[in-house]
Amino acid sequence: MVAFRDRALSLPVADALVLADLHVGRAAASPVEFPLGERDDLEERLDALLAATSPGTVVLAGDVLHAFDRVPDGARGTVAALARLVETAGADLVVTPGNHDTMLDAVWDGPTEREYELADGTVVLHGHDPPERAAGRYVVGHDHPKLTVEGRDWPCLLYGEGVYEGADVFVLPAFTRLASGVSVNGRPGRASLERSPLVTDVDRFRPVVYDSAADEQRTFPPLGRLRRLR
Structure with missing residues (x-):
């Protein structure tokens, strides 16, 4: 049993919470002159997820950082603040590095594994490379999926x-709200999503949307069928 909440996946049997693609420093890379509130937004939403799910382990499934070649002002503080939230909640924090995380060791000195196996056998990784470990279920990020409706x-x-x-595959959206995402229910989204080696046939994937107003998830038909309904 798993539950999709605010851009994150709760796995109660594994006592875990997984989120991906925080892209810390994305605000600093933006041409927008006024503050975008990146740190506050990430902290508030992670804090709410920790309170709602009470996980024993939190896994960041890659692309913790946005920039490949530098650590922008504030990034270290943001990552440290998120780590403190997890520690205060009584959980362990693990990072599975993504393709953007070439400078990860400048902001994080905690547990880092290319692939992390949860207590229920689920394997978490970023998803830009094929997994080395066999599993019945994988949770990945990397592709930033979104559904566009009206x-x-x-x-x-x-x-x-x-x-x-x-094996089953769950592809998480970007946890940061500063990433525009890739529309999955149109031809451009199809081509982009097939960047990940774990997404071998995107038409077989079902989109799941979290409705915050109703506090429930809504599951759609597989994308191959959903496109024909347009």
Whole structure:
């Protein structure tokens, strides 16, 4: 049993919470002159998720940082603040580095694993490279999926049953709200999502959207069928 909440996946059996693609420093890279509130937003939403799910382990599934070649002002403080939130909640924090995380050791000296196996056998990794460890379920990030409905964008989880060598795959949206995301229910999204080696046939994935007003998740038909309904 898993539950999709605010851009994150709760796995109660594994006593874990997984989020991906924080892209800390994305605000500093923006051409916008006024503050975007990146740190406050990440802290408030992670704090709410920790309170709601009470995990024993929190896994950041890659792209903790945005820039490849530098650590922008404030990034160290933001990562440290997020780590303190997790520690205060009584959970362990683990990072599985992503393709953007070439400077990760400048902001994080805690547990880092390319692939992290949860207590229920689920393997978490960023998803830009194929997994080395066999599993019945993978949770990845990397592709930033969103569903576009009547001009409104909804960050979505993608769930594919048995899509990667017989294993289930969950693709998380970007946890940062500063990433625009990739629309999955149109042809441009199809091409972009197939960057990940774990997304071998995107038409078999079901989008799952979290409705914060109703505090529930809504599951859509597989993308191959959903596109034909447009």
